[in-house]
Amino acid sequence: MADSLIRQLMSKGEGFFTEVSNNLLANPAFIEVLKKGIAAKEAADKQVAEALKKMNVATRKDLRRLEDRIAELESKLAEIAEKPAPRRRRASSASD
Helix, strand or coil: CHHHHHHHHHHHHHHHHHHHHHHHHCCHHHHHHHHHHHHHHHHHHHHHHHHHHHCCCCCHHHHHHHHHHHHHHHHHHHHHHHCCCCCCCCCCCCCC
16 A cells, blocks of 8 residues: 555655646756856866866876776786796806
């Protein structure tokens, strides 16, 4: 019974959400405000990135690049460690 009530509530909620979102997306004024909001966010993101760069603070992109490079170097070190070390010849003694 509780499951059925929850399903009904979810169904009504989904229907209401769909109706509201369809009405909003059909409204040209809402679309314009949405576009302006997205443009403002992009501009703010760009300004923040520039400020971080000027302060010499690493961005997520920089950190991701460093993590990738570290992983690459660790892989190369693991390959080197797996190879057997070259054998060194012992120096012959002067009495030979």
